Amino acid sequence: MNRIRKCISCGSLKKRSELIKITKDKTSGNVILMPDSKTFGRSVYLCYNQSCIDNAFKKNRINKTLKTGADINKSDVYDLLTQDLKGTTDEQFKS
Numbered sequence: 001m002n003r004i005r006k007c008i009s010c011g012s013l014k015k016r017s018e019l020i021k022i023t024k025d026k027t028s029g030n031v032i033l034m035p036d037s038k039t040f041g042r043s044v045y046l047c048y049n050q051s052c053i054d055n056a057f058k059k060n061r062i063n064k065t066l067k068t069g070a071d072i073n074k075s076d077v078y079d080l081l082t083q084d085l086k087g088t089t090d091e092q093f094k095s
């Protein structure tokens with residue numbers, strides 16, 4: 001299943017697997033970055049790039065869309081970005 005989702009920052013439509021997912025868990029109310037398939041709740045999607053993350057935080061879009069006051073750590077989201085880049089770099093070094 002690879003449905004098309006919309007980035008809350010730039011509005012571009014991408015495959016779900018190409019976006020960062022942030023979900024507010026329906027039962028606990030916790031906000032989870034890249035949740036597993038067992039987590040259900042309202043979700044937002046962001047592109048894997050710094051400007052989309054920056055914009056979403058600047059305009060407080062994540063909290064507004066999720067209707068939460070949760071303190072989402074921007075550096076946690078950035079970590080996802082660097083992990084992803086690291087993966088790419090490793091691949092390049094191998095060849």
Ligand SMILES: [Zn+2]
Nearest residue numbers: 007010047052
């Ligand atoms: Zn975007």
